[in-house]
Amino acid sequence: MATTSMTSLTLTNGMTIDQIGFGVFQIPPTETVAPVRAAIEAGYRLIDTAQGYGNEEGVGQAVRESGVPRDELFITTKLTNSEHGRDKTLRAFDASMDKLGLDVLDLFLIHWPLPMYDQYVETWKAFEELHASGRVRAIGVSNFTKETLQRLFDETDTVPVLNQIELHPRFPQAELREFHAQHGIVTEAWSPIGQGKGLLDEPVLAEIAQAHGKTPAQVVLRWHVQLGIVAIPKSVNPERIAQNIQVFDFELSDDDMARIATLDTGERMGPDPATASFR
Numbered sequence: 195m196a197t198t199s200m201t202s203l204t205l206t207n208g209m210t211i212d213q214i215g216f217g218v219f220q221i222p223p224t225e226t227v228a229p230v231r232a233a234i235e236a237g238y239r240l241i242d243t244a245q246g247y248g249n250e251e252g253v254g255q256a257v258r259e260s261g262v263p264r265d266e267l268f269i270t271t272k273l274t275n276s277e278h279g280r281d282k283t284l285r286a287f288d289a290s291m292d293k294l295g296l297d298v299l300d301l302f303l304i305h306w307p308l309p310m311y312d313q314y315v316e317t318w319k320a321f322e323e324l325h326a327s328g329r330v331r332a333i334g335v336s337n338f339t340k341e342t343l344q345r346l347f348d349e350t351d352t353v354p355v356l357n358q359i360e361l362h363p364r365f366p367q368a369e370l371r372e373f374h375a376q377h378g379i380v381t382e383a384w385s386p387i388g389q390g391k392g393l394l395d396e397p398v399l400a401e402i403a404q405a406h407g408k409t410p411a412q413v414v415l416r417w418h419v420q421l422g423i424v425a426i427p428k429s430v431n432p433e434r435i436a437q438n439i440q441v442f443d444f445e446l447s448d449d450d451m452a453r454i455a456t457l458d459t460g461e462r463m464g465p466d467p468a469t470a471s472f473r
């Protein structure tokens with residue numbers, strides 16, 4: 195039976211992370227407080243921002259205004275691409291903490307590996323320093339491939355607790371999910387509902403949604419939950435914010451999961467992490 199409340203996963207350091215969180219990419223800085231507050235009121239406790247989104251202040255303000263005890267919230271931010279390298283990483287972390295208004299961050303991620311600049315190993319060692327200082331409870335990565343993860347395994351002391359990657363039914367990342375599982379790394383899906391574009395119009399999702407009395411977005415987010423991963427949908431619409439977390443009162447059958455698997459096109463929507471070089 196499906197549970198009726200949020201489910202969570204355990205990171206290798208013993209922390210737990212909710213399977214549905216709230217993403218804030220493309221929410222303008224001056225418009226961030228209201229949707230984050232709506233998300234917290236709807237039950238989200240995991241909030242995903244990034245230095246590059248320019249809206250860490252709004253996230254921090256919403257957290258403070260929410261009235262929810264700090265230790266019940268799980269705040270993630272990400273090191274922006276221009277700040278790779280030890281000293282820049284440490285300075286950029288301080289700037290994030292000032293903007294968020296936090297003493298301790300829950301999770302800090304390297305946003306992109308940028309293998310062509312070859313600074314991600316040095317950057318990861320700075321993350322290890324930050325973790326050792328106690329200012330961040332967990333460290334992880336985003337957009338890492340098997341190859342870039344393997345270098346961290348080979349050349350540093352810490353395995354990332356989590357890798358946040360593009361993942362939705364059109365690009366389900368089975369191979370990388372399996373690799374993560376072998377190394378105890380939690381998979382977190384970005385653009386989990388395909389940026390709200392064509393994916394949600396797929397007839398198979400409409401059919402499954404109708405059978406369960408749910409929406410296509412809820413079916414896709416439930417699919418993420420049943421894959422055993424974390425998903426961080428974004429919305430600025432209070433009804434959709436609430437809808438996207440209401441995925442714990444139904445269960446997809448094996449047949450539903452198999453039908454959703456037919457949507458795999460093998461094509462990304464976003465940049466390829468092996469070649470993405472933007473700073």
Ligand SMILES: NC(=O)C1=CN([C@@H]2O[C@H](COP(=O)(O)OP(=O)(O)OC[C@H]3O[C@@H](n4cnc5c(N)ncnc54)[C@H](OP(=O)(O)O)[C@@H]3O)[C@@H](O)[C@H]2O)C=CC1
Pocket residue numbers: 216217218219220242243305336337358359383384385386387388389390391394409411412426427428429430431434435437438464
């Ligand atoms: N690490 C990385 O490189 C990346 C990380 N991310 C993270 O992942 C988060 C989510 O990814 P994102 O790219 O925003 O895309 P999502 O897959 O979350 O889709 C967001 C879009 O879907 C719409 N939407 C939301 N809910 C529904 C619904 N129930 N029905 C129909 N449409 C809906 C939203 O519109 P509306 O707001 O109007 O509701 C918005 O246009 C980001 O906010 C960010 O935190 C994203 C990209 C890259």
Ligand SMILES: O=C(O)C(=O)[C@@H](O)[C@H](O)C(=O)CO
Pocket residue numbers: 219244305464465472
């Ligand atoms: O949203 C993010 O976190 C991203 O890294 C991407 O959206 C990225 O900025 C991108 O798509 C650049 O084209």
